[in-house]
């Protein structure tokens with residue numbers, strides 16, 4: 142039986158090895174585990190597979206936890222560190238020895254290399270002569286090997302379908318090394334069992350491990366979890382994802398100004414679909430997510446689609462969310478923390494600007510004009526429209542705008558006044574638009590002028606025009 146009791150609470154886990162950052166492929170697997178558990182009211186657990194001391198590091202664990210935290214991947218329960226369970230792994234190995242499913246193997250390194258060579262030549266799996274017993278050499282080191290049974294192993298994978306192996310193709314793999322340290326293949330089975338994992342969802346590079354692990358579960362007399370092996374992510378060119386394709390870590394997408402909700406949506410949608418829906422919030426994904434809807438074919442990264450989906454989430458995000466995740470970008474643009482007045486202007490402007498940006502970096506660019514501090518520095522290049530009758534126009538406009546009461550200071554009323562002025566003067570909007578925009582924004586990207594005026598607020602807008610007249614038009 143490879144399918145657990147359907148009544149049981151669903152338990153999934155993410156089991157990264159802490160050797161680097163949180164890879165987007167890993168993050169996507171974790172999202173699948175997370176939404177599947179949520180969908181069924183189950184638990185999503187986290188296990189750090191830190192048994193390989195040489196490759197694991199506390200920094201890498203920290204980076205993975207940070208990445209998960211930013212992405213909003215909340216795990217249930219305490220984090221399990223695999224290295225702390227070595228005694229349990231050894232106990233399981235002892236148990237397997239007792240029941241005849243494992244044996245002590247005293248092959249010397251030379252004998253082991255010879256058998257490896259021979260088995261390769263003969264096109265069969267590794268077998269040790271010690272699987273049939275014998276008198277152990279005195280005080281010789283040994284490893285514990287799994288005694289692979291005859292027959293075949295079948296896994297009904299929830300994504301890949303039925304997969305069959307002839308057990309003759311599985312090596313008598315090492316369970317405990319000569320120093321009694323457990324290997325991954327044993328540790329993962331014991332930990333998944335002890336954590337009550339019902340569904341093992343992971344990359345399809347582990348598919349063949351599922352066959353080997355199933356044999357270990359059976360030998361231990363334990364229920365075998367359901368397996369779902371998810372195809373890896375490919376680059377836009379259809380080749381295995383690598384550095385060449387650009388950013389691989391979740392942190393890099395954070396630094397590019399993606400929202401966690403946007404990246405969650407994009408990564409989940411990558412290889413999983415529900416009809417032709419592209420944009421989902423968490424509740425929608427949670428209500429719809431099934432492992433059976435994961436595509437068997439590898440998904441390709443598509444940066445345009447990622448930006449599109451993120452843009453939709455920027456649009457849906459509330460101001461607090463934009464301020465929280467955008468803080469770093471707004472501050473970078475500003476060259477330091479924002480003061481209260483800048484924050485107030487930014488907060489008021491974000492609902493108008495968020496629909497125009499696909500990432501937080503774009504949003505910070507578009508919002509820069511709002512947070513600029515008076516007097517705004519205007520470069521020589523940006524001063525170009527300050528010629529001919531610009532000064533006269535700006536003085537007129539200052540009066541026109543001053544006439545608008547602060548309670549009527551909105552996009553619509555402002556536009557009406559500006560239009561009345563150009564009609565009365567019999568000039569085009571361009572005559573006033575260019576110099577006014579430079580005074581108000583210093584040339585930074587900005588929306589329609591009347592909206593710029595509204596977003597700055599009456600005092601700030603009038604102040605900026607006065608500054609400009611004072612600085613650039615008096616001899």
Ligand code: GLU
Pocket residue numbers: 156157158190329342343344347
């Ligand atoms: N630690 C393994 C990895 O990072 C995952 C093992 C598993 O999910 O079973 O590839």
